[in-house]
Amino acid sequence: MNFETMISQMTGGMTETIGIFAWTLVFSLPFGLLIAFGRMSKYKWLSTIVKLYISIMRGTPLMLQLLVVFFGPYYLFRISMGGSWRFISIIIGFTLNYGAYFAEIFRSGIESMPIGQYEAAKLLGYSRIQTFFMIIFPQVIKRILPAMANEIITLVKDTSLAFSIAYMEMFTIAKQIAAANTTFVPFVIAAVFYYVFNLLVAGVIGLMEKKLNYYH
Amino acid sequence: MYYLEINHLRKSFGDLEVLSDISLTLEQGKVLAIIGPSGSGKSTLLRCATYLERMDGGDLTYLGEKAVNMDEKGNSVYAKPAKLKEIQQNFGLVFQNFNLFPHFSVIKNIMHPLIKVQKKSKEEAKEIARKLLEKMGLSEKENSYPYQLSGGQQQRVSIARALALNPKVLFFDEPTSALDPELTGEILKVIRELASEHMTMVIVTHEMNFAKNVADYVIFMDKGVIVEEGSPDQIFTSDNPRTKEFLGKFD
Numbered sequence: 001m002n003f004e005t006m007i008s009q010m011t012g013g014m015t016e017t018i019g020i021f022a023w024t025l026v027f028s029l030p031f032g033l034l035i036a037f038g039r040m041s042k043y044k045w046l047s048t049i050v051k052l053y054i055s056i057m058r059g060t061p062l063m064l065q066l067l068v069v070f071f072g073p074y075y076l077f078r079i080s081m082g083g084s085w086r087f088i089s090i091i092i093g094f095t096l097n098y099g100a101y102f103a104e105i106f107r108s109g110i111e112s113m114p115i116g117q118y119e120a121a122k123l124l125g126y127s128r129i130q131t132f133f134m135i136i137f138p139q140v141i142k143r144i145l146p147a148m149a150n151e152i153i154t155l156v157k158d159t160s161l162a163f164s165i166a167y168m169e170m171f172t173i174a175k176q177i178a179a180a181n182t183t184f185v186p187f188v189i190a191a192v193f194y195y196v197f198n199l200l201v202a203g204v205i206g207l208m209e210k211k212l213n214y215y216h
Numbered sequence: 217m218y219y220l221e222i223n224h225l226r227k228s229f230g231d232l233e234v235l236s237d238i239s240l241t242l243e244q245g246k247v248l249a250i251i252g253p254s255g256s257g258k259s260t261l262l263r264c265a266t267y268l269e270r271m272d273g274g275d276l277t278y279l280g281e282k283a284v285n286m287d288e289k290g291n292s293v294y295a296k297p298a299k300l301k302e303i304q305q306n307f308g309l310v311f312q313n314f315n316l317f318p319h320f321s322v323i324k325n326i327m328h329p330l331i332k333v334q335k336k337s338k339e340e341a342k343e344i345a346r347k348l349l350e351k352m353g354l355s356e357k358e359n360s361y362p363y364q365l366s367g368g369q370q371q372r373v374s375i376a377r378a379l380a381l382n383p384k385v386l387f388f389d390e391p392t393s394a395l396d397p398e399l400t401g402e403i404l405k406v407i408r409e410l411a412s413e414h415m416t417m418v419i420v421t422h423e424m425n426f427a428k429n430v431a432d433y434v435i436f437m438d439k440g441v442i443v444e445e446g447s448p449d450q451i452f453t454s455d456n457p458r459t460k461e462f463l464g465k466f467d
């Protein structure tokens with residue numbers, strides 16, 4: 001197999017990998033914020049449940065979680081899922097897992113905000129929702145961006161775990177081509193791909209940090 | 217009608233009673249200074265009057281409108297949220313450490329509440345903000361961010377922000393305590409100017425000369441009670457041993 005065919009076969013995998021990455025972010029960021037609210041809830045039962053959830057998600061392997069989500073419907077309820085389930089279950093699995101990590105980052109950011117910001121907003125007549133989304137959250141984003149960057153870069157690499165349920169993303173395809181042609185080249189291509197992907201992600205986050213540098 | 221009226225205010229944190237039976241009234245255009253040693257409950261009093269702390273007992277009235285009522289046992293009963301919100305428009309608070317919004321420019325700090333809370337148009341908000349910044353001598357700083365300003369300038373912005381909402385009563389909690397000594401003068405000058413325009417104000421301060429010169433009425437608090445109150449002349453020439461001892465520390 002020549003280099004071009006290899007690349008063209010792997011391009012499909014790259015698209016899938018980028019898809020897993022993007023959809024996971026789209027769902028896990030809002031989900032993480034929601035989890036963070038639950039974790040900070042004044043209702044003890046809710047914060048306890050959410051705390052347990054976060055510790056399970058962080059304390060068990062992501063690969064295992066992906067398997068559980070993928071096979072769960074069948075093993076537990078004997079329900080056969082459709083053909084797109086493989087992809088959907090991956091996004092669900094990643095979202096459940098990354099949501100937990102993001103939640104802890106959101107929480108630490110929100111809890112680091114000085115109480116005076118809330119009090120000033122209250123005195124000026126802002127509603128609680130306005131206070132959070134206009135005053136608190138924009139400042140939280142600036143505070144948590146470095147921690148978020150770490151997590152998001154880990155996500156780029158973690159997308160390869162989708163191979164555990166034989167999803168045709170970048171890594172799975174690279175492995176197949178390498179095995180079929182007894183060549184090392186697909187791994188090199190995969191490595192370059194992940195590396196460049198990460199550089200781009202880090203670059204985008206760097207730009208965001210710069211953009212938020214207008215205040216201290 | 218009093219602009220502000222508080223009766224039999226009680227407040228505890230756990231077992232610690234911080235305010236016991238505080239009553240005061242304030243007429244339109246008057247300046248009330250509250251003095252007293254650290255921990256006497258001055259901030260807590262202001263925070264109760266501005267809803268930042270919940271009163272345990274007593275009532276709270278602005279311009280004849282009851283924000284907090286008293287039941288027959290003297291316990292506080294708060295009005296409905298909508299009513300509280302409506303009454304809240306009557307007062308503003310200037311904090312010791314400014315609490316400006318660091319991600320907003322100076323002018324946005326002032327305009328944003330006008331637009332988002334009072335639903336004013338952008339143009340109207342800008343006009344109000346510019347006028348106040350000019351009054352505070354900060355016209356050329358409108359596009360700066362809070363971190364680029366001195367403490368005194370930040371405090372002037374926070375006063376402008378509070379004034380923009382056009383409160384009937386403005387509270388100050390030690391507005392100069394976080395400032396370097398050479399910067400306190402500019403804030404005191406602004407407050408003096410507001411007093412000459414008959415702004416109704418309650419000022420907690422450690423600046424005794426300022427209290428003496430600007431206030432119409434002075435309350436001396438200690439350990440959660442009002443020890444003595446009266447005109448500045450009465451308080452600053454008082455024979456009360458506790459008042460004398462406290463004021464003696466400032467000579």
Ligand SMILES: Nc1ncnc2c1ncn2[C@@H]1O[C@H](COP(=O)(O)OP(=O)(O)OP(=O)(O)O)[C@@H](O)[C@H]1O
Nearest residue numbers: 229232234252253254255256257258259260261390
């Ligand atoms: N949130 C709180 N929880 C528990 N105790 C509190 C709280 N806020 C204030 N206190 C206590 O209440 C008492 C009065 O505090 P307050 O801040 O009102 O005093 P102050 O007169 O403003 O003092 P200072 O001049 O130092 O500002 C103090 O003993 C303080 O420790």
Ligand SMILES: [Mg+2]
Nearest residue numbers: 258259260390
């Ligand atoms: Mg105080």
